Amino acid sequence: MDQRISFVTLAVRDLDAARRFYLDGLGWTASLDVPGDVLMIQAGEHLVLSLWVQEHFEAEVGEVRRGPGLAPITLAHNVPTRAEVDAVLATARAAGAEPVGEAVEREWGGYTGYFGDPDGYRWEVAFNPGPIGQVVLP
Template structure:
């Protein structure tokens, strides 16, 4: 696995308040805004911050996450294919990660699995067909229709 973080996802109890703060308070432009679910902001080349409604965050992890704390954040690593998701999740587990959610088709049209590192930090290993990065590092994130 390359040494990088692509998406920082934070669980938030009040998505509308978080959206207002980042968009209206800080003047950030959403990269993708899915009402009542999640909003993404590009925060650096190749780096996106996602604010995910807390109950949907827990559901996305298969209901296995406790109330948001350290588990209220997911670091995401995007790979080129579903096979690469499977391979990376297996490698992480072999290296001591705990399997949180086995790789599977995701609601957003991609494929993902979740592991927790030995400290409990949750990593999403993901193939997202709506994710594209230009040579200059600009991220394109598109919602994938059902």
């Protein structure tokens, strides 16, 4: 098996809200949009973010457990400067993102902040000056 991830699929409660947030709010572009079913967004050269209606997700994958706390996953959007971290967080909040935390300097030398999408999935916006941080930049 090749060492890569092709899709990140998130079960969403309200596909229309997800569409408004990701396409209208963040300004991303759909690669595939099937109303009432799935929204797919090419998020990298070989990576797709798939937002799938929860009922359809469960029919194929199994029951989703939701309850107190957060989904045990974060998604990250890395940028090349601290200023871009602040700009992306401002864009997400203007799009209706739940503000999770202002960006702060981290002990490992980076600068990161978080927002939540309409389903509460946490996105980290990060400036990572280290070698691994440079690998993920376009």
